[in-house]
Amino acid sequence: MKKVALLVLAAGASSRMQTHIKQLLPWKNSTFLENALATAKDTEADQVFVVLGANYELIVSKANFDGVSLIRNENWQLGIGSSIAKGVAHLNNLTEKYDAILVSLADQPLVDASYYNQMITAFKNSNEHLVATNYGAKKGVPALFAKEYFVPLTHLNQDFGAQKLLNDKNALSINSSINNIDIDTWEDYQLLLNKID
Template identity: 25%
Template sequence: MNATTAPLFSAVMLAAGTSSRMQGRHKLLLPIDGEPAVRRTVRVLLEAGPEEIVVVTGFNGRAVIEALDGLPVRFQFNPYYEQGQMTSVAAGVAALNAPCNVVLVCLADQVLLEPGDYRELIDAYGTMPYGSILVPSCNGQRGNPVAFSSSYATEVVSGHVNPGCKKLIAEHPDEVFVHEAKHDRFAIDMDTPEDYARVLARLASMPETVPDRLST
């Protein structure tokens, strides 16, 4: 990749999970600063400038689609969402249409990420000294999103390559570049009520920002 040319990237947003650890609540619909968590995450990702976003739905899919009403994304239902996250990754990657160099696989409950965080990963991908898969890390803790070369798309769709798999990272260090981030936002998501409470407390301590026009 030419270091002077920013890669074109498309994004798969994983929003199919059952929220099994959230004690009966659907985590993607929990309110974050007045909007559903999934809407905040997708809206912020849009500001980072992807070629396209495919949102993979599954559990409570109609509600997720309604929460994203008006945003310029496409939806792909994963009928096998209960079989694990990799089935949603495969479904989303298979649904991508726009030409791109890099695919970014994102988690819909990472509500602390900012547009610049997504761009940080794409810029890091474009200048990494080796590899074709980028995984963010902070203080030894692996994070998300994971970025990988679009040339892997066929293998990802077939299930032969799982770009976020710890085994792949351990066994193929020449293919996987670990991006050391200076913040922990890549490692924070919302799986439990305690996670949600911590996220709300952290957002409450951050400076107020002007909502983007896409949030309306």
């Protein structure tokens, strides 16, 4: 049986959130980060990992990481690519080996477990090696990478992450039936709260 790790990226400094730490923003009955981790744990993935960087000590002291493996990216300032590289390198060094890594973002609070499971199922039941989210003109995360892409992923170090890899290769593109909007600014967060209320 193919084993899948789910890697939640939450290392950024949220510079466009003014003085707020995005990972700890209230969301539902917890926070953005805890919601992302709960969603990840509710999937068919075999293990959940989270990459933290900026505000590491504060986030670790305030959030619940039960059942989740923590990875610290000391070079988070280099952007999302460095967090993917750090996470994949960590998984490569484990005794437990995985056949694929599903990369997700902590700041997409409306993405649900069923969407992640759709990607996992597409990988397990086919010969697909890349499964990406369709954003129209481009493909992006959430995205699932089979193990032959683990080494290229460890070489990422720029802020556009794995997008070039996804768009250069013949990735299976899934049209998300849910809202996969990123919450990047304080205004985005306020609009999100107003839609939910």
